[in-house]
Amino acid sequence: MSDFFAEFVNIPVTIEGRCVILMPDLVGIVPLSEQHLYVELQEAVNQTPAIHVNEADIENIRETYPDVPIYGLWQTLINSGLVSYRKSLQVVQSSPMDGFYIHCDLGRAEFSGDYEAGFFAADASFTLDDAAVIAPDLGNLSLPENQAQMAEELQAKRKKKARAAWISSVSVAACVVLLATATDFSLLQYHRYENQEILDKSAMRDYLLAGLDGLKTSRITDVPNDHEKITKIAEVWAYEKQLTTQGAQEFKQNDFTFIFPDRGADPSSHVGWFNTEYSLKNSGEWVVNVTVGAL
Secondary structure, three states: OOOOHHHHEOOEEEEOOEEEEEEOOEEOOOOHHHHHHEEEEEOOOOOOOOEEEEHHHHHHHHHHOOOOOEEEHHHHHHHOOOOOOOOOEEEEEEEOOEEEEEEEEOOEEEEEEEEEOOEOOOOOOOOHHHOEEOOOOHHHOOOOOOOOOOHHHHHHHHHHHHHHHHHHHHHHHHHHHHHHHHHHHHHHHHHHHHHHHHHHHHHHHHHHHHHHHHHHHOOOOOOOOOHHHHHHHHHHHHHOOOOEEOOOOOOOOOEEEEEEEOOOOOHHHOOOOOEEEEEOHHHOEEEEEEEOOOO
16 A cells, blocks of 8 residues: 555556546535536535536546546545544645645535645645544545546436436326326227117116006007016016117017127026027127017
8 A cells, every 4th residue: 555545646546346547526616717627526415515526637637548437536535434524634645745635524524625735725724733644545445426527428418317307208298198098088988888878778768668658548458468578578687687678679579689798608598598699799798589478
């Protein structure tokens, strides 16, 4: 291990089995006059403000060491848990009197910079006598998630992320539209089916009422005995209340044709005097012919 950890800055080193470069970075607010020179390396989190790097430094390192991933010095040390937020002043030395420092206050990192000949330009009250030296072994470092990138690369990354989010939103909206359309179609089909059921039953009711009215108003010498016919019609109705009639039916006829929904079994297997025929219409139904008059 080097006597001064800052000697590992701006040169290829091996961390977690990978060849990388640690470059100087800036923790905290970038001076207004220099903001156009820096790009964000890491967003602010609970105990650390945003971290930035000089874009020109990235470009210079890439010219010398192309294709080698670049990470920030303080970014990596913080990610490795080597910066104590309880210590006010901590330094990474490049010589006994020079190096990089970070200042923490109230359990949070505040700002960082470099110092020369033991002088801290940001705060003249800082002294090396009060500073804690950070000089870890490379094997104790853990690489952060974000690499240093140029502004153009960061913008392209944001556009790609925004495009992916937009595509995801469009996909969700399309699924909602398709689901709503399918639901509307299903409800419409169900409404049509139920409406037809009501119409069929209303027609049968009107027919039966007309027959009853006809019996009430007809004067006949011989009173017919339709007990057997009515009983069989009642048995048919009791067996399947969802039945419909096929065409117009008249009470005076002896043969009736009904439509039963398909319930998975031939109705004649339960009522022997049903004559049945299976139809594929309406997704499957039974045409039931019954003789309810004189046999």
